Structure formats: C-alpha cells, structure tokens
Amino acid sequence: MSEIAQNEFNDKTNIKVVGVGGAGGNAVNRMIAEGLQNVEFVAVNTDAKDLLRSDADVKISLSDKSSRGLGAGADPERGAKAAQDHQSDIEEALRGADMVFVTCGEGGGTGTGASPIVARAAHQQGALTIAVVTRPFSFEGPQRSASAEYGIDNLRKEVDALIVIPNDRLLELSDRSIGIIEAFKTADTALLAGVQGITDLISMNSYIHVDFNDVNSILRGAGTALFGIGSARGEDRATQAAEIAISSPLLEESIEGAHGALINIAGPTDLKLQEASAATELVRKAIHPEAQIIWGLALDDAYGDEVRVTVIAAGFDPVAAQDDDTQSTVTPVVANRRRSCDSRGTASSSTGTGCTARCHCPTGIHTGYR
Known part of the structure; x- marks a missing residue:
C-alpha cells in the first residue's frame, strides 16, 4: 500500500x-x-x-x-x-x-x-x-x-471482544526476584501488547494490508478473544515466531475452536513466500477447520533478519474438538504471547522453541516492539 x-x-x-x-x-x-x-x-x-x-x-x-x-x-x-x-x-x-x-x-x-x-x-x-x-x-x-x-x-x-490477561502468569514468566513495582509495570506492558497487537494490524504500512473491515469481520460480536505475538531470527524464523505466538503460557483456554482469526506477518523484503506459508500453515492447524482467516504481510528491511507474527483469534466453540487431518479455509490463532529474557538480552520461549529474537522490553516480558 x-x-x-x-x-x-x-x-x-x-x-x-x-x-x-x-x-x-x-x-x-x-x-x-x-x-x-x-x-x-x-x-x-x-x-x-x-x-x-x-x-x-x-x-x-x-x-x-x-x-x-x-x-x-x-x-x-x-x-x-x-x-x-x-x-x-x-x-x-x-x-x-x-x-x-x-x-x-x-x-x-x-x-x-x-x-x-x-x-x-x-x-x-x-x-x-x-x-x-x-x-x-x-x-x-x-x-x-x-x-x-x-x-x-x-x-x-x-x-464485542474481550481479552483477559492473568497477572499471575505474567509472574511465571518474570524473574523470581522481580519487585512489586516492576510486577505491576509488567501488567502495563501486557495491556500495551494486547492493544498494539490489534492496532498495528490496521495501521502498519503493509504489502498485503489488513484493514478495519477485516478486523471488524473477525471481532464484531466475537466474545472471548486471544492474541499472540512472536518474533524470531535465523533459520526457521517465521515458523518459530508463529509457534511462539500460538503457544503462550498466558492462554487461559485452548485456541482450538476459534472460528475467526487475524494473522499478520512482518519481516524484511527478502522474506520468502515459503516462510510465510509455513507460518500460516502452523497456525491453521491449531484452530477450527472452518475458521475464517484474514492475513496481512508487512515487508520492511528495518526488521533486519527478524520475522514477527501477530495472531488474534475469536469466536470459540463451547467444546473445541478438531481433527488434525481436516483442512481449514483460513489461518490464524491466538494467544497472549510473551517471553522471558535471558542474561544476553535474547528472548527465549518457555515452550522450548529456540527463538533468538532480540528482546527490547525492560520488564522481561517480550512484546517484540522496539
């Protein structure tokens, strides 16, 4: 655009x-x-x-x-x-x-x-x-x-949509020696990520754009919503970022059963179609087989080697059941994603994903935003 x-x-x-x-x-x-x-x-x-x-x-x-x-x-x-x-x-x-x-x-x-x-x-x-x-x-x-x-x-x-972030799980991702003031600042960071994860989808200058009507079609009257943000560098960066976004320990319920989802992939101009496809496929398999999925793509060399994946999902079944072999027409998933920082300032996934994304968040809860 x-x-x-x-x-x-x-x-x-x-x-x-x-x-x-x-x-x-x-x-x-x-x-x-x-x-x-x-x-x-x-x-x-x-x-x-x-x-x-x-x-x-x-x-x-x-x-x-x-x-x-x-x-x-x-x-x-x-x-x-x-x-x-x-x-x-x-x-x-x-x-x-x-x-x-x-x-x-x-x-x-x-x-x-x-x-x-x-x-x-x-x-x-x-x-x-x-x-x-x-x-x-x-x-x-x-x-x-x-x-x-x-x-x-x-x-x-x-x-229309409600995202609830449990503060106790923020503590699980933070340093055990974190002070009370820093703990509450961590909650502020989580609220920032929840809002920015949606606003960035429609305000970023994107190659494939997600606009307000797209967001409206997914979130209008949706009820419970979940979101996830992941970023990674190096080999398999796009799939690692997607895995981080959909496997957050902050999720209060499974992402299975989501009938609507938005996914935005952001990265450098050398990002390959195969990388974006692999990331969206990973997300697709985690949600309802008939989910409506809208995705956007932002390309900018300012990202360096980093790929960032943002997913917002909503519209959940009371009981979510899914056959892994069933094909879905669209692709995203949602989670509330944060990562703890190691001593080198890199973000490490609590799920064991080998993410090497640079962490820019001083509170130890990684949002991926500079």
Missing part, C-alpha cells in the same frame, strides 16, 4: 483507547510512552491525583461530592454510579470512533465498575468495542479476585 493510501486509511479510521481507573490510566501512560500510533487516548477516573498524572489526550473526572476526587474505595458499585453520573461526558469523548479499546485492571472500584458503562457507551455509538483487561495477582487477595470476576462478567456483556 502506498504512503498516500495508508495516510488516507488512517484518516478514516478513528481508534480510541480508554484507560479506566488507576491501572487503566497507567496502561495508557505506558502506551503513550512507547509511542503507540494512530490512536486517541482517553483517561477516565474517580481519583483526581491519578488524572493529573495522566498523559491522555482527553481526561474525564468521575469525582462527585461523596468521593471528592479520592477514588471509588475499591467499590465497583460506586465506580459504576460515578460513570453513570458522567455518561454524557463519556459519550462525547467517544463520539465518532470506529474502534474503541477499554482497558483496566479488574478487581478495583473504578476499573471494575465503570468499564462496563464506558464499553456500553462505545458500543451504542456503533464502535467496534474491545476490552483488554488484567485479572489481579493472587497476592492481592480473594476479595479483589472475586470483584474481578464480577467485573469481567459484566464487561463481557457490553463488548
């Missing part, structure tokens, strides 16, 4: 990312710091101090006389009421959006209670609405865990 065509596309596709509550606001700040492109950022919070620290383009305060800008006190009902009382402000901030991401850390007051209200406002305006949220760490206690499940159930009813 030409630069002019790409710019015209970006001008027509209005993407907004809404960070709700403290964790959502932190995630938005991280996305801005990492240079997430072609989106407008909105921060929604009951905590006035958190909003002051926000770098979002639009900030919506949900404070009232009872909260006095001090937060929702870990009470989801208070968070929900605050959002309802400011619904007109939320609707105005979301006006004109084609796609809205709602991101938060489940289990608190504002994120848990207000996120469904924000998502409903986006969905009622016709936007493709995707939630990317974290489930709390076990050390945060059973009450917060129960509150998170309540919030996830409510949010699921208001969005």
Whole structure:
C-alpha cells in the first residue's frame, strides 16, 4: 500500500483507547510512552491525583461530592454510579470512533465498575468495542479476585471482544526476584501488547494490508478473544515466531475452536513466500477447520533478519474438538504471547522453541516492539 493510501486509511479510521481507573490510566501512560500510533487516548477516573498524572489526550473526572476526587474505595458499585453520573461526558469523548479499546485492571472500584458503562457507551455509538483487561495477582487477595470476576462478567456483556490477561502468569514468566513495582509495570506492558497487537494490524504500512473491515469481520460480536505475538531470527524464523505466538503460557483456554482469526506477518523484503506459508500453515492447524482467516504481510528491511507474527483469534466453540487431518479455509490463532529474557538480552520461549529474537522490553516480558 502506498504512503498516500495508508495516510488516507488512517484518516478514516478513528481508534480510541480508554484507560479506566488507576491501572487503566497507567496502561495508557505506558502506551503513550512507547509511542503507540494512530490512536486517541482517553483517561477516565474517580481519583483526581491519578488524572493529573495522566498523559491522555482527553481526561474525564468521575469525582462527585461523596468521593471528592479520592477514588471509588475499591467499590465497583460506586465506580459504576460515578460513570453513570458522567455518561454524557463519556459519550462525547467517544463520539465518532470506529474502534474503541477499554482497558483496566479488574478487581478495583473504578476499573471494575465503570468499564462496563464506558464499553456500553462505545458500543451504542456503533464502535467496534474491545476490552483488554488484567485479572489481579493472587497476592492481592480473594476479595479483589472475586470483584474481578464480577467485573469481567459484566464487561463481557457490553463488548464485542474481550481479552483477559492473568497477572499471575505474567509472574511465571518474570524473574523470581522481580519487585512489586516492576510486577505491576509488567501488567502495563501486557495491556500495551494486547492493544498494539490489534492496532498495528490496521495501521502498519503493509504489502498485503489488513484493514478495519477485516478486523471488524473477525471481532464484531466475537466474545472471548486471544492474541499472540512472536518474533524470531535465523533459520526457521517465521515458523518459530508463529509457534511462539500460538503457544503462550498466558492462554487461559485452548485456541482450538476459534472460528475467526487475524494473522499478520512482518519481516524484511527478502522474506520468502515459503516462510510465510509455513507460518500460516502452523497456525491453521491449531484452530477450527472452518475458521475464517484474514492475513496481512508487512515487508520492511528495518526488521533486519527478524520475522514477527501477530495472531488474534475469536469466536470459540463451547467444546473445541478438531481433527488434525481436516483442512481449514483460513489461518490464524491466538494467544497472549510473551517471553522471558535471558542474561544476553535474547528472548527465549518457555515452550522450548529456540527463538533468538532480540528482546527490547525492560520488564522481561517480550512484546517484540522496539
């Protein structure tokens, strides 16, 4: 796609990312710091101090006389009421959006209670609405865990697609000596990867382009969604990257049974058709045999020897069963993929895949993004 065509596309596709509550606001700040492109950022919070620290383009305060800008006190009902009382402000901030991401850390007051209200406002305006949220760490206690499940159930009813990232599994991929602050930063990185894994598909200047309508056809009304990102260099780089993307330990359920998937392959201009074919074939075998698959290809020598594979899948059967010999018409799969870093700064797959991709993430959770 030409630069002019790409710019015209970006001008027509209005993407907004809404960070709700403290964790959502932190995630938005991280996305801005990492240079997430072609989106407008909105921060929604009951905590006035958190909003002051926000770098979002639009900030919506949900404070009232009872909260006095001090937060929702870990009470989801208070968070929900605050959002309802400011619904007109939320609707105005979301006006004109084609796609809205709602991101938060489940289990608190504002994120848990207000996120469904924000998502409903986006969905009622016709936007493709995707939630990317974290489930709390076990050390945060059973009450917060129960509150998170309540919030996830409510949010699921208001969005087209829901990606849930379990914080406990992030810890499994991190250094055992990681501090509490770094642990929560790792969660921010995971939320960034979940959003960027989708936005990059439609904003990258690609040889074979995945556009908004492609994403919409897969994720509209899809329910549970999973995503995976893998990158590798050297021999079998494309298949290694695909294997990493579909075998993440962060997956809460099997990717089998996915009826829709998006796959994007990015690499240098010397990337061979056989490499791309092998990567997509590996993904195809992991999902439903009749899945709708849309794939894109981005070629740029800035990748060096690296090949990056991003997969988003959704539309799952209650019980997934698949015959390995059955052919599928399309190809992707989904997973939430991260890799731990070894002492040399290279990314190593926890599944034993010999990936030699350079890790650029200081938190030890590899997203593949520079």
